[in-house]
Amino acid sequence: MIYIDDSEPEGVLEPAFPMRDVTINRNVDAHKHYDVLGEVGRGKFGTVYKCKDKANGLQLAAKFVPIPKREDKRNVEREVEIMNSLQHHLIIQLYAAYEYQKMMCVVLELIEGGELFDRVVDDEFVLTERVCRVFIRQVCEAMAFIHGNGIVHLDLKPENILVLTQKGNRIKIIDFGLALKPAQYFRTIYVSARAIRNLIKTRTHILRISGLSPFMGENDIETMSNVTIAKYDFEDDCFNGISPECLDFIAKLLAKDLGTRMTAAECMKHKWLQQRPATAATATPITKAASAASKSRLKSVSPVTAPSESSEDSTETIEDEDDDEEELAVEQAKQENQQQDEELAKLCGDAELENKELDATKDNLKNFIVRWETHPNSPYVFDVEGNVIAPLSETSYPHPRRTHGADSLSSSRGEYGSQRQRDRHALIHGK
Template sequence: MIKVDEEDPIGEVEPSFPYRDVQIRRGVDIRDLYDLQEEIGRGKFGTVYRCREKSTGLRLAAKMVSTPKREDRRNVEREVDVMRVLQHPRLIQLYDAFDNGKTMCVVLELIEGGELFERVIDDDFILTEKSCTVFMRQICEGMEFIHSKHILHLDMKPENILCLTKTGNRIKIIDFGLARKFDPTKKLQVLFGTPEFVAPEVVNFDQIGFGTDMWSIGVICYVLLSGLSPFMGDTDVETMANVTIAKYDFDDEAFNEISDDAKDFIEKLLVKDIERRMTAAQALRHKWLQGVAAVTQLSTAKLKRYVIKKRWIKAVNTIIALRRMGAKLEPDDAGAA
C-alpha cells in the first residue's frame, strides 16, 4: 500500500542539469546532437519523445512542434522566451531548442512520475486531505514564482501537474505553450484554455491577470478533494455558461469529510471578481496550507471515474485530429479509442 509522504518536501532535489540560458539553434538538426527515442506524449501543439543527449548521455524529453506558419513559429519562440526566466524547482526546466524551418523542437527536463491525478487514483495509493495540502502548497509555490516574473500560465489543469517520481511527493508544473508575459498596466485579453478550468474573465473576454491562474488552481483543488468538477456541463458551451455564473456548492457527500478550512481555501479562489481572489502568496499563507489537515483517507472512486472519462475524451479527440490530418487508422486503433 503506497502512502504519500505527508511531510512537506525539505530542501530541493538536485536537478538533472544546471539552469541554462537557452538560445534557439537555427538550422541545426536535433538528431545530430540527440538520439530520439519512443513517443511519450501527444497534445494539441506537439508530440513529445524521450531522448538522450549524445555527448553526455543525459535523458531528456523533446517536444516536436510543426511550424508551417509564421504564427506557429512565434508561438514556440514565445514559449522558449518564457521558459528561459522560469528557473524554479516546481517548474519543468528548459534544456535546449531547435528550429529547422518546418519543425521546431523544445528539449525539456524529463519528468517520469506521471500526472498527479493518475498517481493518486492508483489502487495502492492512499489519498488524504493532508496529502492534498502537500500537493496544493507546491502548486501555489510554483505559481507564486511564475507570477513574480510577471508571467501568466493560462493553462493550469490536472494534466499539467506531474509528479517528479513515482514514489515521492514532489510535483512540477509543465506546459507553458499558452503562457504570456503580463504587464498589469496594459489590458490583456485571451480566448483560449480548457473550458472546465478557465476563469469567468476568459469566457467573457475581459481583462485577465494573476487571478486567472488562481481560479484554475481552485478548480483543480475542488476536483482533487472530491472527484467532482464544479462547473462541468454536458458540452463546452454549457460548461462555460456555468463558469460565467460562478455558482458551485459543497453539497455532495464527497465533501462530508472535508474540512471547513479546505472549503474556505476553495471559496477564496473561486470568486467571480478577479480582484477579490487570493493571490498565490495569500494562498500559501491560508490556514489550510499552514495548519494541520486531516489524515482521514479520502475516497478516490469519483476521482477515478473523472480521470477515466478524461482518458476517453482525450482518446476520441486524438482520433479526430489524426483523421483531420489524413491519417489512416486501422480498425483496432479506432476501436481502442
C-alpha cells in the same frame, strides 16, 4: 493500492543539470546531438520523445513542434523566452533549443513520475487531504513565482503538473506553450475560447479532494453556467470529511470578485497551507453534562426567592416580576419572528435573483455555443438539445457537420501524457 508520500518535502533536490539561459540553435538538426529513445506523449502542438544527449549520456525530453507558419515559429520562440525567465525548482527547466527546416525542437529535463491528473482520477492512488495540501502548497509557490515574473500560464491543470516519482509528492509545472505576458494576454482573443474549458477543469479538479465538483448541475450546460456565475455549494455528504480550513481555502479561490479572490502569494499565507504534519488531534467529545450546561446558559432565568408566610409584599413583588418577564418574553419572540421573516424574504429574493442570473447565463452560453460550433477550428462538439459539451480528443461523440480524421483531433491533455492516458475517457465536470 498506491499510497502517496504525505510528508513535507525538505529542501530542494539537486537538478539533473545546472539551470541555464537557452539560445535557439538555428539551422541545427537536433538528431545530430541526441539519440531518440521513444515517444513520451503527443499534444496539440507537438510530440515529446525521450532522448539521450550523445555528449554526456544525460536522458532528457525533446519536444518537436512543426512550424509551417511564421506564427508557429514565433510561438515556440516565445515559449523559450518565457521559460528562460522561470528558473525555479518547481518548474520544468530548459536544456537546449533547435530550429531546423520546418521543425523546432525544445529539449527539457525528463520527468517520469506521471501526471498529477492520474493521482486525482486513478482509483489505485490513495489521495488524502494531507497529500493534497502538500501538492497545492507547491503549486501555489510555483504560481507565485510565475506571476511575480509578470507571466500567466493560461493552461494550468492537473495534466500539466508532473510528479517526479510514482509514490513521491514533489511536483513540477510544465507546458508553457500558451503562457504570455499580461499585456500580450489582453490582446489575444484566441486564448479566451480555450480558457473556457480549462476554467471548468481547474475549478472542478481543485475540488477533487472530495471526489465531487460543487458546480455539478443536471447537465453540462447547467454545470458550465454554475462555473460562469460562480454558483457552488459544499452540501453533499462527500464534503463532510473535508476540514473547514480546506473548504475556506477553496471558497476564497473560487470568489468571482477579483478583489476578494486570493492571489498565489496570499494562498501561501492561508491557514490551511500553513498547517504542517503533526499528530492527529483527537476531538473532545461533548458530554451530556456539558450539553446540559450549555443549554442552561442559553436560558434567561431570574432568581426567585421562596415566598415568606409572613410577607405578602414579597409575594406581590414576585408576581409583578413574573408579569414583566412574560411581557418581555412575548416582545422578544415578536422581534425574533419579525427578524426571521425579514431574513427569509431576503433569502427568497436572493434566490430569485440568482435563478434569473443562472437562466440568463444558460441562454447566453447556448447562443455562444451555437456561434462557436460553426467555427471551422472549433475543437469541441456541442449538442445544445442534449446539453452535451465534449472535446473531440476525449470522446467519439459524432460532430453533426464534420467528419473526424486523425489530423482533426486536438489533444487537450498535457504534452507528457501517454497514449494509454490520452485514450482514457476524461472525466467531464466531476462525473
